[in-house]
Amino acid sequence: MIQFQFPPRSSRGAVLGFAWSQLAMVVAGIITAVIGLNLLTLGRRWSAIGLFTLAALLVTLGLLRLKGRRITEWLPVVAGAMLQRWTGQDQYRGGPFAANAAAHMDLPGPAAGYVWLAATASDGHTQIGLLHHRKERTVTATLACYGSNFVLADRSVQERRLVDWAQVLQILGSEYADTGLIRWGLSSRAVPDTGNRAQRYLIHRTVDTTSSAYGSLAELTAAAAPAAQRHETSLTVVFDLARMSAEITEAGGTDAAIAAVVLDRLTGIDAAVTEAGITTGGWLSPRAYAAVIRTQFDPQDQEVVDLRGGHRGIGSGVAPRLAGPVAARTVGWHTYQHDSGYSRTLWVAEMPRQKMGATWLTPLYTRTTCRRTVTLLAQPVPAALAQLAARRDKVSRAGDELTKRKLRLVRTAREDDEARAVEQIDREQAQGHVRYRYALLVTVTSATEKSLERDVRSVKRILSRAGCEAVSLAGEQDQAFAAGALPLARGLKPMRGWSA
Secondary structure (H helix, E strand, O other): OOEEOOOOOOOOOOEOOEOHHHHHHHHHHHHHHHHHHHHHHOOOHHHHHHHHHHHHHHHHHHHOEEOOEEHHHHHHHHHHHHHHHHHOOOEEEOHHHOOOOOOEOOOOHHHHHEEEEOOEOOOOOOEOOEEEEOOOOEEEEEEEEEOOOOOOOOHHHHHHHHHHHHHHHHHHHHOOHHHOEEEEEEEEEEEEOOOOHHHHHHHHHOOOOOOHHHHHHHHHHHHHHHHOEEEEEEEEEEEEHHHHHHHHHHOOOOHHHHHHHHHHHHHHHHHHHHHOOOEEEEEOOHHHHHHHHHHHHOHHHHHHHHOOOOEOOEOOOOOHHHOOOOEEEEEOOOEEEEOOEEEEEEEEEEOOOOOEEOOOOHHHHHOOOOEEEEEEEEEEEOHHHHHHHHHHHHHHHHHHHHHHHHHOOOOOHHHHHHHHHHHHHHHHHHOOOOEEEEEEEEEEEEOOHHHHHHHHHHHHHHHHHOOOEEEEOOOOHHHHHHHHOOOOOOOOOOOOOOOO
8 A cells, every 4th residue: 555754844044943044033133132131331321222122022933833934934024025015916907907908817916927928729629728837938738537446446556557657757847847847737526516416407307397306306416516626637737838938939930830839748648647647638739828827716607617618609618817816915925815706825835754654645625515615736847957956956955964962962862853855755756656746735725704704613623634734824814825826837935045
């Protein structure tokens, strides 16, 4: 039986687990205390007391952690959120108040840079939705996926599917990462089944609607309608145009050349996913892509969008330029309001550290009825950078161990687990496995703030039982919604230098 065990998040810092920012604050606190002592000797008592208070505050802030982050990591988040509010950037107005350019979607925040890139599949008819972020120079596409029941499958079938999926991850992180793929995101969203197949089947197949049996079944299906859900899974890939510049230049350097180069890679990724036993529905068209984004911002529009398709000349989905919200804003520190919904995104800061089966996340899908989106964001680390990062981690661990031995400091069990994880990652890389940076986000959406609080508590309770530690991204809910709820594969902190 295949089991999974995730290492604890690294607590390693520059020196003995402390980051340079923490050390700077502690040193600043010590210097402040020294200045206070000098003022005290000069008889300036109240000035010295003020500096002593400031010194104690700097040292405390430098050493404390809050919800999985250092205080020094919270400072830019809080400063950014306060700056947003002072400048009025915490509110967004789209729809009739936006430019509504034909190529734009009028999305808020960093996602405002996306424009639609015209692309046609090899059959000459099928339109594929490509999002071109001109500032970041990336192109994004989303593949619709349909999986069969994994929980009820035999153990041998489950293991084979896991091995096949591992091969897909290996292909994405090696072959396609070398040719421009920089990120991918796997999203699974649960939305109300507005069609309610049970009700439709009963209405269209019943012969006698006057019987008591029909009445009982009608009541049963009507009662189940609010809880009926469907799960939609998608794979979003992001390509870096700088890495494909040679091919794009050779193809002409135009938008059509960009689309042609990207489509060539999308065909291969679709084939790799299909060979892993996963049924795909093709790359989303512009209208289908816009429909997913639109219904995430406006959940009440889900039923209207689902019922579209060929009626009075209206095609299925949503017009690409109408994908964005009409209005959106941050409410407090933990809530994001958008059109007809309130959302909160949870970051799974700690994955299960005990051995878990392959279905450890199943309760999140089967024991909740709220509208939610689970997104796994992943970034393949280049082989050369991964080797440098592994070597740096091992050297740093050895240095910390030597320092603690000299200072006669105690080595904790968590540090032992982190050291074993570093060794395991190094061995896996030596065997040819791709190293990934990843983040797991869960976005919960409700119609009211009160119901949102209830649904978030339910999701956090289920994650806790699965061995996860989830925290609400305070002060970053607008950016977290774009990363966790929208199929854009955003949200990972960029790699800097040789860190991974």
